[in-house]
Amino acid sequence: MSNLKVPFKFDIVGSFLRPDYLKEARAEFQKGNISKEELREVENKAITELIKEQKNVGLNVITDGEFRRSWWHLDFMWGLCGVEKTFPKNGYNFNGEETRNESCGIVGKISGENHPFVEDFKFVKNFEDKNCVARQTIPAPAQFLAELQRNTGKHKISDFYKSEEDLILDIAKAYKKVILDLYDAGCRNVQLDDCTWGMFCDKEYWEKRNGEIKIEDIANQYLKVNNLAIENLPEDLVITTHVCRGNYHSTWASSGGYEPIGKFLFEKENVSAYYLEFDDERSGDFEPLKYVSENKSVVLGLITTKSPVLEDKEYIVNRIRQASKYIPLERLCISPQCGFASTEEGNKLTEKQQWDKLRLVKEIAEEVFN
Numbered sequence: 001m002s003n004l005k006v007p008f009k010f011d012i013v014g015s016f017l018r019p020d021y022l023k024e025a026r027a028e029f030q031k032g033n034i035s036k037e038e039l040r041e042v043e044n045k046a047i048t049e050l051i052k053e054q055k056n057v058g059l060n061v062i063t064d065g066e067f068r069r070s071w072w073h074l075d076f077m078w079g080l081c082g083v084e085k086t087f088p089k090n091g092y093n094f095n096g097e098e099t100r101n102e103s104c105g106i107v108g109k110i111s112g113e114n115h116p117f118v119e120d121f122k123f124v125k126n127f128e129d130k131n132c133v134a135r136q137t138i139p140a141p142a143q144f145l146a147e148l149q150r151n152t153g154k155h156k157i158s159d160f161y162k163s164e165e166d167l168i169l170d171i172a173k174a175y176k177k178v179i180l181d182l183y184d185a186g187c188r189n190v191q192l193d194d195c196t197w198g199m200f201c202d203k204e205y206w207e208k209r210n211g212e213i214k215i216e217d218i219a220n221q222y223l224k225v226n227n228l229a230i231e232n233l234p235e236d237l238v239i240t241t242h243v244c245r246g247n248y249h250s251t252w253a254s255s256g257g258y259e260p261i262g263k264f265l266f267e268k269e270n271v272s273a274y275y276l277e278f279d280d281e282r283s284g285d286f287e288p289l290k291y292v293s294e295n296k297s298v299v300l301g302l303i304t305t306k307s308p309v310l311e312d313k314e315y316i317v318n319r320i321r322q323a324s325k326y327i328p329l330e331r332l333c334i335s336p337q338c339g340f341a342s343t344e345e346g347n348k349l350t351e352k353q354q355w356d357k358l359r360l361v362k363e364i365a366e367e368v369f370n
Contacts, residue, residue: 004133006189006238007273007299007333008060010365013242014137014191015072015339016065017346017354022046026070026344043068044123051127057358061135061189064124065341072193072342073139074104077147079115080174082108082160088152094251099343105153109160110170112177118185125186136187140194140241141175141229142222168221172228179233189238191275192230196222197265198245198277201256201284219264227270240299242275245282247338250306250348257284262291273297278319279304279337289326298327301337303361308349310360313367320368334365 025042028034047064054062069075078085084107091099117138124134145168148157161167179190199205200215230239243265246253258265258276266274266288274292277283278301292298300323302316316334323332340347340354349357 004060004131006061006133006135007240007275007297007335009333009369010058010060010362011275011299011333011335012054012059012061012063012358013275013301013335013337013339014063014066014135014193015341016050016063016067017341017349017351018065018067018344019046019049019351022067023344047123048127051124053355055132057355058362059358060132062124062127062132063135063137064120066137066339068120070344071102072137072339073143073147074102076115076117076138077104077144079117080144080178081111081113082106083110084153086152088150092246092248092253094246094248094253097249097251099248103150103152104147105151106148106155106157106160107153110167110174112174112181115178115181117178118181121182121187122185128186133189134187135189135191136182137191137193137242138178140192140196141171141225142196143194144175145171145222145225146196164221168225168228171225175229176233179229179237179239183234183237188236189240192226192239192241192271194226194241194243195246195253197243197258197261199254200261201245201258202254203256205254215260216264219261223264223268227268230270238273239271240273240275241269241271242338244277244301244338247305247342247347249343249345252282252306255282258288259284262288266291266296267293271296273299273333275299275301275335277301277337278323279306283337286323286326289323292327297331297333298323299333299335301335303334303336303357305336305338305340305347305349305354305357308353310356313360313364316364317368320364329369332369334361334368336361 029039050065051062086103086105091101128134
């Protein structure tokens with residue numbers, strides 16, 4: 001494990017389609033028909049089977065597929081101290097669909113003690129070997145700040161914080177506590193999932209705000225909370241980030257290339273690598289990659305998880321060549337553009353099609369990078 005370098009030429013974003021028996025067990029738990037312990041046994045079985053498949057397909061990284069979560073982001077947020085689950089009037093708006101109406105609200109000072117994800121990670125850690133490293137995916141601090149700024153709970157941020165600056169400092173401290181607890185549990189790779197930047201790429205996002213805020217102001221705010229959370233961490237802990245434009249039931253939430261946020265995100269966020277959505281025209285071209293600092297890698301998300309149709313291999317190979325005009329091949333990798341199931345609903349493809357996608361990613365990586 002110590003010789004494995006993240007990111008990998010053949011990589012993943014993290015989430016996988018939940019098997020039907022796991023979905024059924026979660027439904028039974030919600031109805032009160034099975035205990036939390038019984039649900040966890042089912043989760044353990046599903047995760048064990050998933051990790052076996054991840055290894056079989058040749059991955060050097062393993063995750064729990066986010067099988068213990070309902071959402072890619074909210075479950076983590078609910079695990080922080082000072083946070084409660086909320087039920088706003090509306091869910092998140094995607095292209096042609098609206099999600100379940102769940103969110104989070106603030107009920108006290110934010111802190112990160114005893115986060116349940118730490119115990120969850122320990123289970124995955126048991127499956128590490130000389131050929132694979134266990135990865136923990138969590139929503140970025142900026143994503144949590146953005147969720148709180150929606151103000152969907154009974155309390156306002158101002159009920160507990162005199163300023164957003166104070167809130168940012170507590171969010172950063174809470175995240176650092178969780179990350180260091182994960183480190184103590186043996187985690188050496190944390191991925192920060194962050195859709196905030198994807199929204200900033202969208203012209204409609206700014207048009208709806210009628211100039212009330214500037215991209216520079218909010219980008220610097222989100223950079224600050226992200227960088228504060230990951231500063232002064234152990235040198236052997238690799239922090240990466242994933243950026244996309246929404247991934248729910250094969251739909252999307254925003255569109256636009258990376259140009260508006262390139263100078264902020266790619267130059268100034270202190271991560272080791274970026275996992276970037278590039279699976280269709282909504283992501284724009286590769287030119288904004290010119291802003292990526294020379295000490296960072298980019299994982300090109302060129303294979304879509306939103307459709308069961310397998311991409312043409314030569315087309316993807318050519319796209320990697322195009323990207324290499326801005327970043328040399330030695331700093332490029334390839335993965336799907338996002339997870340296969342950012343929420344428990346999952347995208348519209350089968351488990352077989354999911355693994356076929358990953359076999360294609362591996363095939364392309366071996367051809368281009370070896």
